[in-house]
Amino acid sequence: MKSKHMVIPVFIPHKGCPYDCIYCNQKLISGQQEDITEEEMVQVIERYLSSLDPRRTFVEIGFYGGSFTGIDRARQIQLLDVARAYVKRGLVREIRLSTRPDYISEEILAYLKEYCVNTIELGVQSLDQEVLRKSSRGHGAEASIVASQLIKKSGIKLGIQTMIGLPGDTMEKDLCTARKVIEMRPDVVRIYPTLVIKNTYMEKLYREGEYIPLELEEAVEISSALLELYKQNNIKVIRIGLQPTDNINLGMDVVAGPFHPAFRQLVESRLTLSRMEKVIIESGLDKADRIAIYVQKEKISDAIGHRRENISYLKKKFKFTEIYILPDETLIDNIYANNYYKN
Structure with a gap:
């Protein structure tokens, strides 16, 4: 424990x-x-x-x-x-x-x-x-x-x-x-x-x-x-x-x-947003339609952002139809992304 x-x-x-x-x-x-x-x-x-x-x-x-x-x-x-x-x-x-x-x-x-x-x-x-x-x-x-x-x-x-x-x-x-x-x-x-x-x-x-x-x-x-x-x-x-x-x-x-009573959360969320932007561009996903971004389970709320502002920002900037924030327990303070295809 x-x-x-x-x-x-x-x-x-x-x-x-x-x-x-x-x-x-x-x-x-x-x-x-x-x-x-x-x-x-x-x-x-x-x-x-x-x-x-x-x-x-x-x-x-x-x-x-x-x-x-x-x-x-x-x-x-x-x-x-x-x-x-x-x-x-x-x-x-x-x-x-x-x-x-x-x-x-x-x-x-x-x-x-x-x-x-x-x-x-x-x-x-x-x-x-x-x-x-x-x-x-x-x-x-x-x-x-x-x-x-x-x-x-x-x-x-x-x-x-x-x-x-x-x-x-x-x-x-x-x-x-x-x-x-x-x-x-x-x-x-x-x-x-x-x-x-x-x-x-x-x-x-x-x-x-x-x-x-x-x-x-x-x-x-x-x-x-x-x-x-x-x-x-x-x-x-x-x-x-x-x-x-x-x-x-x-x-x-x-x-x-x-x-702000949750100032650290705002800061962590902003840092996660800048990392997501970087990963999207470096992965060549800036022209994709739907993408999945993988983060630690504990970082999901930081990735989504206060009042979903990170999702809204990325959709507006890259014109994504959908963004899925998904957990990956193998990650340690890291992020990756790929195209998302519905089955």
């Missing part, structure tokens, strides 16, 4: 970070206003563990919502002590955390390894100097490169978080950042389209007409290109887009920007 995977989230909103990046309001994004106590942390962990079988589930504890290594060291130890106790009892396999690139050093990494930290996600956001400056990140691209090298050298798994649509950003800059991220050889990547969140400096810029967020279509196009690039280089993308919550929704704390 295939093992399930669960990350138990522990939120430490806007802790350890003295900077106010123009897009950031971690208290709203995380949905957590106050710092968590050790007792509350135990309650959260126990609640998650009670709903699963640890023997059949790969369980991690993840610290999110702030720059963990920037927190007072004594406070870090308090939180890590709680998490490490679950690792030592065999109820949790690994601990992960997120932090800023300029809050990583060899000394910090050595200490984190003692506390069973297995994965560190760096909030890189961009590797373009102008974008970092306009976003008030407080560090340059070199800090991300050095931090990633130190993490890889330490043996801790590396995660990279990036954003698209920041001030001064372009699709080419996003692709350039992705190529540099690939050179870092991360274990996992996250892609977040920039949203205008309430009570941020970016909201002020947006209302004054100084910042224009990406349209949903633009964000999907850029994200699908990045996803393709990472897939080609065997780098796992574990999240695309912010997870919707009671706060993170348009009309709530999201003022503007390319928010």
Whole structure:
């Protein structure tokens, strides 16, 4: 039986970070206003563990919502002590955390390894100097490169978080950042389209007409290109887009920007569409009447598209009478097509 995977989230909103990046309001994004106590942390962990079988589930504890290594060291130890106790009892396999690139050093990494930290996600956001400056990140691209090298050298798994649509950003800059991220050889990547969140400096810029967020279509196009690039280089993308919550929704704390509750599905569907187009042309089927496209069973909905938009697009472009999307269990992230003949 295939093992399930669960990350138990522990939120430490806007802790350890003295900077106010123009897009950031971690208290709203995380949905957590106050710092968590050790007792509350135990309650959260126990609640998650009670709903699963640890023997059949790969369980991690993840610290999110702030720059963990920037927190007072004594406070870090308090939180890590709680998490490490679950690792030592065999109820949790690994601990992960997120932090800023300029809050990583060899000394910090050595200490984190003692506390069973297995994965560190760096909030890189961009590797373009102008974008970092306009976003008030407080560090340059070199800090991300050095931090990633130190993490890889330490043996801790590396995660990279990036954003698209920041001030001064372009699709080419996003692709350039992705190529540099690939050179870092991360274990996992996250892609977040920039949203205008309430009570941020970016909201002020947006209302004054100084910042224009990406349209949903633009964000999907850029994200699908990045996803393709990472897939080609065997780098796992574990999240695309912010997870919707009671706060993170348009009309709530999201003022503007390319928010969609199923953003990743839109991106996966767009990537599948571009692959289908390529296969149709390369297979010489662009003049066919009826065609069959074969994909993994799990990819059928991505191939069909939201509201069948991929089918409609291909029919209109190539003037097909019918398109059949069929499963092929022998495929692994691949697509092929041929003429379809009715018996």
